[in-house]
Amino acid sequence: MTHGIVTPGESFAERATNAVANPDLQRALRNLDIRLHTARAVADTTPEMKDQAAELRREVLADLDGWLDTLEASLTRVGATVHRADTPADARRIVLDLANREGAHTIVKSKSMATEEIDLGAALESVGIEVVETDLGEYIVQVADERPSHMITPAIHKTLDQIASVLETRADGPLPVEREALAAWTHDHLRPAFLRAEIGISGVNFAAADTGTITIVTNEGNGRLCTTWPRVHIALMPIEKVIARFGDLATLLPLLTRSATGQSLSNYVSMLTGPRRDDESDGPDELHVVFLDHNRKALVGTAYEEILACIRCGACLNVCPVYRKVSGHAYDAVYSGPMGKILTPLLSLGEEGRDLPGASSLCGACTEACPVEIPLADLLVRLRADLRAPGPLLPLPAPAGLTSPIGHHRLPGEGFAWPTSQAPLASRPPPRSTRHMVFGAWSRVWSSPAGYRASAAAARLGGLSPSGWARRVPLVKGWTATRDLPLPDRRSFRARWAARESGAERW
Amino acid sequence: MVSGVAALTDSLRAALSANRVVVHGPVTPADAAQHVVGRALLHSPGGDVAVSPADRLVAELGIVDHLKAAGTNVLLPGDVGWRDRLSAAGLGVTGCWLAVAETGSLALAARVGSPRAVSLLPPVHLCLVAVDDIVATFSGAIARAAGAPLPSALTWVGGPSRTGDLEMIQTFGVHGPSTVEVVLVA
Amino acid sequence: MPDVQRVALFVTCVVDIVSPEVGVASVRLLEAAGCEVLFPEAQTCCGQPAANSGEPEAAARLARHFIDVFEPYDAIVSPSGSCAAMIHHWYDRLLTGRERDRARAVASKTFELSQYLVVELGKTELGARLDATVTVHDACHGLRNIGVGGSARVLLEAAGATIIEMEESETCCGFGGTFSIEHGEVAGPLADDKLAHAAATEAQYLASGDSACLLHLEGRRRRTGTGPEPIHFAELIARGLA
Ligand code: SF4
Numbered sequence: 001m002t003h004g005i006v007t008p009g010e011s012f013a014e015r016a017t018n019a020v021a022n023p024d025l026q027r028a029l030r031n032l033d034i035r036l037h038t039a040r041a042v043a044d045t046t047p048e049m050k051d052q053a054a055e056l057r058r059e060v061l062a063d064l065d066g067w068l069d070t071l072e073a074s075l076t077r078v079g080a081t082v083h084r085a086d087t088p089a090d091a092r093r094i095v096l097d098l099a100n101r102e103g104a105h106t107i108v109k110s111k112s113m114a115t116e117e118i119d120l121g122a123a124l125e126s127v128g129i130e131v132v133e134t135d136l137g138e139y140i141v142q143v144a145d146e147r148p149s150h151m152i153t154p155a156i157h158k159t160l161d162q163i164a165s166v167l168e169t170r171a172d173g174p175l176p177v178e179r180e181a182l183a184a185w186t187h188d189h190l191r192p193a194f195l196r197a198e199i200g201i202s203g204v205n206f207a208a209a210d211t212g213t214i215t216i217v218t219n220e221g222n223g224r225l226c227t228t229w230p231r232v233h234i235a236l237m238p239i240e241k242v243i244a245r246f247g248d249l250a251t252l253l254p255l256l257t258r259s260a261t262g263q264s265l266s267n268y269v270s271m272l273t274g275p276r277r278d279d280e281s282d283g284p285d286e287l288h289v290v291f292l293d294h295n296r297k298a299l300v301g302t303a304y305e306e307i308l309a310c311i312r313c314g315a316c317l318n319v320c321p322v323y324r325k326v327s328g329h330a331y332d333a334v335y336s337g338p339m340g341k342i343l344t345p346l347l348s349l350g351e352e353g354r355d356l357p358g359a360s361s362l363c364g365a366c367t368e369a370c371p372v373e374i375p376l377a378d379l380l381v382r383l384r385a386d387l388r389a390p391g392p393l394l395p396l397p398a399p400a401g402l403t404s405p406i407g408h409h410r411l412p413g414e415g416f417a418w419p420t421s422q423a424p425l426a427s428r429p430p431p432r433s434t435r436h437m438v439f440g441a442w443s444r445v446w447s448s449p450a451g452y453r454a455s456a457a458a459a460r461l462g463g464l465s466p467s468g469w470a471r472r473v474p475l476v477k478g479w480t481a482t483r484d485l486p487l488p489d490r491r492s493f494r495a496r497w498a499a500r501e502s503g504a505e506r507w
Numbered sequence: 508m509v510s511g512v513a514a515l516t517d518s519l520r521a522a523l524s525a526n527r528v529v530v531h532g533p534v535t536p537a538d539a540a541q542h543v544v545g546r547a548l549l550h551s552p553g554g555d556v557a558v559s560p561a562d563r564l565v566a567e568l569g570i571v572d573h574l575k576a577a578g579t580n581v582l583l584p585g586d587v588g589w590r591d592r593l594s595a596a597g598l599g600v601t602g603c604w605l606a607v608a609e610t611g612s613l614a615l616a617a618r619v620g621s622p623r624a625v626s627l628l629p630p631v632h633l634c635l636v637a638v639d640d641i642v643a644t645f646s647g648a649i650a651r652a653a654g655a656p657l658p659s660a661l662t663w664v665g666g667p668s669r670t671g672d673l674e675m676i677q678t679f680g681v682h683g684p685s686t687v688e689v690v691l692v693a
Numbered sequence: 694m695p696d697v698q699r700v701a702l703f704v705t706c707v708v709d710i711v712s713p714e715v716g717v718a719s720v721r722l723l724e725a726a727g728c729e730v731l732f733p734e735a736q737t738c739c740g741q742p743a744a745n746s747g748e749p750e751a752a753a754r755l756a757r758h759f760i761d762v763f764e765p766y767d768a769i770v771s772p773s774g775s776c777a778a779m780i781h782h783w784y785d786r787l788l789t790g791r792e793r794d795r796a797r798a799v800a801s802k803t804f805e806l807s808q809y810l811v812v813e814l815g816k817t818e819l820g821a822r823l824d825a826t827v828t829v830h831d832a833c834h835g836l837r838n839i840g841v842g843g844s845a846r847v848l849l850e851a852a853g854a855t856i857i858e859m860e861e862s863e864t865c866c867g868f869g870g871t872f873s874i875e876h877g878e879v880a881g882p883l884a885d886d887k888l889a890h891a892a893a894t895e896a897q898y899l900a901s902g903d904s905a906c907l908l909h910l911e912g913r914r915r916r917t918g919t920g921p922e923p924i925h926f927a928e929l930i931a932r933g934l935a
Contacts, residue, residue: 017878031675036861136681137672153672160674179678183670186681194682195594211657221627221668221683228623228660247653250646254610261671265610265645267526268683269663271652277659281584281622321865325879359876361869361883362745363833381783384747425749425786436750439743443751446706447758452737456710469915478874482881483912486711493709493716497732507717 004147005329006157012330012359019326028159029327032150035318038262039369042315046255046371053255054373056248057309058418060240064300064308067209067242068291074212078274080287088118091292095120095201095234096127098288102232104129104198110216110223111135112203113151113312114236114292116334117347120201132193134222136186140166149328149336152260152314157327190222200226200284204237205256205311207289208246213273214289215249217257217266224268233275233284238292240308252311259313259371295347302395303382303423307342309372316366316376322359331356338366338376345383350393357383375421385426388433398423456492463487515608515641516691522611523689526666527679532691533638539564539692540573543600543633546688547579550631551597555582557629561620562602564635564692570600584622599625599684600633605640606689607648610665613689614648617660626664632684634664637692698728698814701766703759703803705773705904706738712904718931719772719806722848725819725934726810735762741779744787745870753787760784760792760799768813769803772927774835774902777805782838805835806927807844807902821852821933828859828896828921830866830887830910832903845902845926852930857894861886866901868909884913888920900926 007022009015019025042050060067072082085091099107107129109115121131121142133142137154141147144166148154155163164177167185175185202223206215214235216223227233243252249271257266276283299305317323317337328336333344333353341360344353357380366376386395402419430436445451463470469484479485499505520530534542547556556579560571574581582592593599604616613634617623626632642648652661668683679685700723704716723730740755759780763769771777780803784796810816827849835841846856867873867883887910891899899921901907907923914920 013876013878016876020878020882028674034675134682135672136670140672153675155672156675163673179673179676180680182673183678183681184685187685190682191594211653213657213661219668220670220681222681224623224627224662225682228627245653246657247649250649254645263665264522265607265612265663265665267665267667267669269612271657271661271663272659273657273661274659277618279619280617280659281589281619282624283617283622283659321867321883322876322879325882357747358872359879361833361865361867361872361880363865363869364837365833365863365865368837378786381745381747384745385749386747388747422786424789425744425752425783426747430748430750435746436748439746439748439751440754443740443743443748443754446737447754449735449737452706456706459710469912476874478877479912482877482916483884483909484915485912486908488710489713491713493704493713494732494734496713496717497720497734507721 004145005332006146007327007329012355015330015332016326016359019330024159024162025157025327028157029324032156032318032324039315039319041262042259042371043368046258049251049255050371050373052251053371054309056243056251057311057372058306060242060244061300061305061308064239064297067244068239071207071209071212071242074209075289078212080212080274080289083288083290085290086293088294091118091236091290092120092123094290096123098232098234099124099129099199102198106130106132106193106197107199107201108132108134108193108197108226108230110200110202110218110226111138111154112201112236113334114203114238115201116148117294118236118292120236132190132197134190134194134226135218136183136220139186139190143167143170147329150314150317151312151335157329194225194229197230199232199234200230201234201236202226204235204241206243206249206252207237207241208243208249210244211246211273213246213271215253216270216272217268219267221268224270227270227272227284228282231284232286232288234288234290236290236292238294239296240310255371256311256313259315295349299346299395301397303398303420303427304342304346304379304395305420306374306418307339307346307379309374310339311372313371315369315371319365319369321361321363321365338380342376342379342383345387345393350387350391354387357387378421382425382427386428388436389428389431396427398427456488460488460490512638512641515643516638519606519608519611519641520691522608523666526611528611528666529686529688530691531688533693534690535693536568539635539690540568540570542690543570543635544573544577546633547574547598547600548577551579555580555592555596557582557593557596557599557625559601559621559625561618562635564602564637565600568635584620593624594628596629598631598633599629601626602635603640605642605648605651606636607645608641609644612645612663612665615662615664616658617662618658623660623662626662627683630684631686631688633688633690635690635692699731699767700728701731701733701763701769703736703739703763703769703771703776704732705771705776707904708772711908712925715772715904715925715928718925718927721931721934722806722810722819722927723770725821726814726816731766733762733766739776739779741776742870744779744783749787752783756784756787756796757792760795764795764799767802768809769799770806770809771803772806772902772925773904774805774832774839774841775905777803778834778838805839805841805902807848808839808841811844811847817847817851819848819852819930820935821930823852823854823930823933825854825898825929826857826896827854827898827900827929828857828891828894829862830891830899830901830906831863832901832906833865835902836863841902845900848930849900849926852933854929857896859890859894861890866906866910868906873909880909881913884910885917885919888914888917892920896921898929899923900929902926
């Protein structure tokens with residue numbers, strides 16, 4: 001069992017089984033259904049905006065290093081300090097050093113998936129620093145000693161009753177199971193932490209290379225507090241958060257908030273350009289921006305680079321039929337849902353989440369919902385191929401000279417026709433596994449009409465039953481555990497066609 | 508052009524109201540200060556009223572003087588104990604750089620005399636909006652912002668603090684103000 | 694366009710082996726629309742099971758075979774949105790060079806059955822007469838990868854069927870190829886949701902355009918007894934043909 005997961009298990013399948021069988025979780029998850037309408041509204045109203053946003057994100061990916069250099073120069077110019085971290089360990093060390101230097105006792109954090117990615121909270125707590133998550137959902141899971149289960153709504157797996165009992169462990173007396181009261185209690189309970197914290201830590205939603213402006217969106221105001229009141233603000237930024245121009249926010253920001261929550265703009269958007277200036281009364285004295293790579297640069301130029309276009313809106317989770325059944329903990333990873341199935345094995349170079357890409361029906365709802373048109377379902381299929389080989393997952397660069405056949409392949413579920421999306425399905429040579437051999441043998445037999453006919457006839461003989469259905473078939477018990485298995489018909493279509501051609505049968 | 512302003516004012520009012528902002532006015536510049544005083548006495552009776560004195564409308568309308576004349580405790584940046592007192596103030600009064608009709612957002616630019624926290628720490632935020640400062644779209648507002656030096660913090664406020672973390676039902680008043688009021692000034 | 698459309702039917706391996714009635718119905722619909730239907734006997738499988746399982750070498754082998762078999766024909770029609778999508782979407786990424794050009798050419802004349810009748814030929818009135826209430830499941834690949842849209846509904850309504858829309862008609866039924874075997878723990882509950890949404894409409898039939906999805910749903914329905922009879926739209930319409 002992995003830490004902080006309400007649906008434990010050794011594999012995705014085990015955790016999913018537990019999730020499906022957990023009635024509280026299933027009840028809580030139904031609250032997410034409202035986001036289906038959000039997704040629909042986005043899909044219907046903003047196709048041009050999506051195209052534009054997709055282009056803007058890929059413009060940056062085409063020269064990620066260059067834009068990062070520009071961003072670093074701009075941040076430095078406006079008085080921020082840039083740190084570059086190649087690995088999560090580097091990033092943790094940078095933050096710990098700053099905390100040490102500051103003699104920090106209390107750190108307030110606003111919601112950031114990147115801090116989860118580097119497991120920053122635990123690192124700070126291990127040296128005796130009080131770390132307070134301030135996003136309500138994030139605070140709930142922190143108090144419950146669990147992990148977030150959704151990147152926008154971290155406690156989506158909990159019902160209101162459960163939330164009240166979790167918060168009660170930090171309260172002086174019983175808390176009412178009532179929303180406004182719980183929100184008010186949170187306000188009063190967490191306010192002192194904001195006032196005493198020496199450091200505020202946030203993520204970054206967008207960082208504009210031209211102006212050095214970092215943008216952070218929240219609804220509660222905790223992001224504003226974390227970046228306003230403590231003396232030091234540390235922003236942890238996965239490198240793909242860079243955008244080319246401040247003006248690009250006009251497109252990207254409303255698209256993010258619309259896709260995430262259906263709001264035309266988040267309740268609070270903070271666009272921060274450097275630390276507090278001379279004689280200003282508040283704002284941090286120091287702003288540190290930590291660029292986190294963690295194997296991201298290695299994706300540029302491969303068929304997977306488009307996952308770096310992700311703006312963390314959560315839409316692909318909200319529409320995913322699998323996520324909607326099992327919730328985030330079943331993925332046992334920082335990032336869950338379709339994008340998490342892709343990012344987890346890639347960022348860990350195949351050390352984590354190898355069974356995640358297979359846990360998809362490839363329905364394409366994620367691809368359709370993604371506001372920046374990442375071909376998520378395609379990337380899942382690519383990962384299935386590239387994860388066949390055991391050992392580290394190191395995708396090879398896409399071949400040069402790929403062209404994007406815009407006009408030919410540009411349907412709702414096809415995503416944005418970016419050249420690397422046209423790369424051949426496998427970027428790594430196949431291993432000699434049993435599975436590979438079986439598929440190879442099958443494809444050889446079925447590439448010959450005679451072989452196909454013979455094997456179909458054999459299957460027909462093996463699977464005769466009066467009803468045409470089987471209740472238990474050991475070879476495919478994954479199917480027959482929940483469903484009857486259809487058997488071959490007594491007469492194939494081609495047999496009937498031949499009978500018709502010869503006049504023996506009329507349709 | 509007047510009709511343009513009227514239409515923008517109407518759509519801003521609609522968007523703000525949808526965001527749970529209480530909208531007053533438009534009032535004349537002459538009446539605006541009295542309006543602010545009235546809200547201050549209501550929201551922070553006997554307590555501090557934090558003000559951002561450098562905001563254009565706040566300065567032009569003499570809000571600080573009117574509040575003082577009405578007997579309220581005005582808390583200004585630079586006052587002794589400003590940081591400690593701000594969290595206990597009953598009301599924060601600011602102007603805004605501009606307001607966006609499309610999204611119902613109030614854009615607040617931090618600078619000397621316009622701190623970030625006056626609109627953040629007190630439980631009620633009152634914002635003065637000149638109807639001439641209303642822009643139609645967010646992209647128009649971003650274009651305006653991009654055309655000038657950016658402040659250390661440009662904050663876009665939609666309305667009272669809220670969360671969706673309690674079973675996805677919008678719940679108001681978490682960390683920021685639970686009440687936001689706008690006084691439109693003609 | 695010539696007066697008589699000559700159409701090569703790609704019946705798919707699932708229909709050929711498990712659901713031949715759907716193939717028969719497809720022929721009858723195409724003929725009712727005035728097409729001359731050809732059945733290239735060398736056809737086997739489009740290769741989708743391999744591609745989706747991350748076995749592109751095997752998939753490419755079957756793709757090459759498909760192209761060899763179907764290249765000579767002017768129009769290729771299949772009663773499976775998913776298989777048609779395989780040819781459109783993946784052949785491109787399975788093959789390279791000259792083979793890729795051939796793949797694109799074949800894809801450009803490959804259609805899902807309802808899409809071919811309604812969009813390509815503009816034939817919705819096939820002379821079928823149905824007195825039935827139907828709810829439609831929009832199978833994923835047809836819907837999202839080749840934009841089949843509401844063509845099956847158009848044909849059903851033209852035949853006199855009454856469509857009753859269900860909740861979430863565009864949500865996956867849980868089939869998903871090998872997923873439905875490796876992740877029955879999720880596939881089963883997704884089938885339950887689909888069948889429950891269909892049942893709530895009180896329609897007589899649950900129609901769709903992919904036989905594999907329908908078999909998955911029927912397999913589940915045989916265990917739970919919930920939901921209307923899953924049926925391929927072609928089979929249902931063909932029942933209304935004289
Ligand atoms: S992959 Fe797309 S839909 Fe999913 S979180 Fe990222 S931007 Fe949103």
